[in-house]
Amino acid sequence: MQLTKRAAAVDRSPMTLGERIYIPAIAKGLKITLGHIFKKKATVSYPEEKRPFSPVFRGLHVLNRDEQGRENCTACGLCALACPAEAITMEAAERKKGEEHLYREEKYAAKYEINMLRCIFCGNCEEACPKDAIYMSETVMPSNYTRDYFIYKKQDMLITDEQLAKRNATGKG
Numbered sequence: 001m002q003l004t005k006r007a008a009a010v011d012r013s014p015m016t017l018g019e020r021i022y023i024p025a026i027a028k029g030l031k032i033t034l035g036h037i038f039k040k041k042a043t044v045s046y047p048e049e050k051r052p053f054s055p056v057f058r059g060l061h062v063l064n065r066d067e068q069g070r071e072n073c074t075a076c077g078l079c080a081l082a083c084p085a086e087a088i089t090m091e092a093a094e095r096k097k098g099e100e101h102l103y104r105e106e107k108y109a110a111k112y113e114i115n116m117l118r119c120i121f122c123g124n125c126e127e128a129c130p131k132d133a134i135y136m137s138e139t140v141m142p143s144n145y146t147r148d149y150f151i152y153k154k155q156d157m158l159i160t161d162e163q164l165a166k167r168n169a170t171g172k173g
């Protein structure tokens with residue numbers, strides 16, 4: 001009994017001589033292959049060759065610092081609340097006297113982690129942040145064989161001195 005009307009009738013007639021020697025079928029396959037050899041390739045030789053990013057591409061997270069190099073994050077937790085994947089964890093600490101050059105606000109994230117195996121790169125954390133402390137860069141997540149590698153710590157995400165100097169000089173990045 002047919003469950004749907006999409007069943008196709010199978011041709012069970014004996015194979016012709018041409019079908020039995022397979023040469024016409026091989027020639028037909030080669031014709032298709034040769035036809036594709038000279039067509040423009042849909043693939044690129046990544047990582048040597050890279051496609052341009054979409055303007056809305058969301059890559060790895062960066063923890064921002066201000067133009068004086070102080071961390072923007074105040075460990076308010078809004079990014080963690082906004083994260084649908086519960087990928088963000090942090091521990092807040094009070095800024096001590098003499099640490100004003102390190103942290104912009106009186107409270108800072110002593111520990112900040114993102115589990116990139118949970119992250120769905122939705123951008124909610126970036127949207128929720130009131131301090132412009134987290135943003136998503138154009139860096140593609142590298143692959144790895146171990147799970148621990150994908151727990152990104154604060155130091156893995158903090159904008160580097162070189163990036164900061166470049167941004168201060170060019171106003172970009």
Ligand code: SF4
Binds near residue numbers: 083084086087088122
């Ligand atoms: S991009 Fe989305 S899923 Fe990833 S950490 Fe931010 S809020 Fe969570």
Ligand code: SF4
Binds near residue numbers: 072078130
């Ligand atoms: S990154 Fe932004 S939203 Fe998240 S804890 Fe820091 S200041 Fe708050």
